[in-house]
Amino acid sequence: MxxxxxxxxxxxxxxxxxxxxxxxxxxxxxxxxxxxxxxxxxxxxxxxxxxxxxxxxxxxxxxxxxxxxxxxxxxxxxxxxxxxxxTEENEVYGLIIVERDQATIGILRGSRILVLEEFEGFVPGKHMMGGQSQRRIDRIVEEMYHNFLKEVGEKVNQHFLPLLEEGKLKGILLGGPGYAKKDFFDGDYIDYRLKKLVLEPLVDLGDQGEAGLREMVMRMKDVLKSQKYVEVQSLMDELKYHLAKDDGLIVYGLDYIKKALEMGAVDSLIVYDEENPELQKVIQEAEKYGAKVYVVGDELPEAEWIKKTFGGAVGKLRFKVD
Known part of the structure; x- marks a missing residue:
């Protein structure tokens, strides 16, 4: 090439x-x-x-x-x-979703959520045979369930212990749809050093995969309130709220943003990360006038919306401007 x-x-x-x-x-x-x-x-x-x-x-x-x-x-x-x-975000949060026969392991770093591994086990449901056969099958199922949680723990150790030893792992979020998350936490499935980093409460969730990780992070936003991903998502929620109310407290369009910045009216700004000189100028202007700037890429679910609907930049105002 x-x-x-x-x-x-x-x-x-x-x-x-x-x-x-x-x-x-x-x-x-x-x-x-x-x-x-x-x-x-x-x-x-x-x-x-x-x-x-x-x-x-x-x-x-x-x-x-x-x-x-x-x-x-x-x-x-x-x-x-x-x-x-x-380089900017050295702190990492570990993310674990575990249920009876599925698990997702990921990390939260800066404004990005990364799925490290998704996998399934085979743990049958309850059988209704009765008598000793039922008890024997229950023991087998329980052992399969224990072995699956053990496998999850081994993979968690494999992914998170290096981050812990590098001093980057700040905490771990643990969630899932049922009782498996508590069983996983109560059992000796992960290294004791990682167990100390699990943040409470354990999170009730309905999804696995990236969607589940995003849901878990936002449900713990009070604990993670100074974390960049949470700040960006919270700002997005505010922008949608003001947009729906049509109360004049959001600004978009590069010319309007520049004028609002000069007036000291812009509180915070989300800018899509692309090689656009005009957007780069807006970032520099925003920093000069004391507005908080979040530069985001495709890791943000609404990134395409910001790019296509707002021309790559949208902000929240401190007060209405003409």
Whole structure:
């Protein structure tokens, strides 16, 4: 792909720009040739020239967490937005949903919820045979249930103990639809150090998977109120409320947002993360005028709504403005 880009770059009319792009692509190719395979967490590569200092730089590294997107861009600046959560949000919450024969394990970091593993067991329901046969079957079913919870515990230890040892794991949320979550907590299924981090109350839930993890986080929002994901979701709820009331306390449209910022009227702002210079200017202006800014990507369920309906930015006002 980079070799194709090198061919296309020959058509750039401005010589200085053409030379800079060709040098960056050539440097990227040279460095990629030194890798026999992509590292487990992916590969990040930045190459380019600073036109002001005429200094050429090329960085290549495997980040501390997995990169979940493929992104290539020739631009005036390096796109670091996909990596920022890895450095800005060092605290992680573990997420566990467990029921009789299903489990989901995930983490909450910054504004992202990541599903680490989903799996099922086979634990039959109750049988009505009666007598000794019934008691024997009940014992077998109980043993299968115990073995499933044990498997869940082993996977939780596998995912969360490294985070604990790195000093990143701040707490664990545990939930599920029935009694299994309490059985799991009361039993010796997870490392005692992790058990100490389980936050109360245990959460009643109706779903597994990512939907269940999101529901669990929001049900514990009072405990996690200073956490970025909860703050963004709470702000989204407020924006929807004001939008439904049509009370004039939300603002969107880049020109309107800029004017409201200049008036000191913007309390908080959600901006969709994309390579849009106008949106970048809005972020800088918002920070200058003391508005709280949340830059979000596709990890937010409403991200597409913010992008398409509001042009990439929407905010809550402190007071109405004309």
């Amino acid at each position: 980079l070799r194709q880009e090198a061919s296309i770059a020959q058509n750039i009319k401005l010589k200085r720009t053409r030379d800079a792009v060709e040098a960056a692509i050539s440097g990227a190719i040279d460095r990629l040739m030194s890798f026999s395979k992509v590292p487990d967490n992916g590969l990040v590569l930045f190459c380019g020239e600073n036109f002001d200092t005429e200094e050429y730089k090329c960085y290549v590294f495997s980040p501390p967490e997995k990169v979940t997107v493929y992104f290539y861009r020739t631009d005036k600046y390096f796109h670091t937005e996909f990596l920022e959560d890895m």
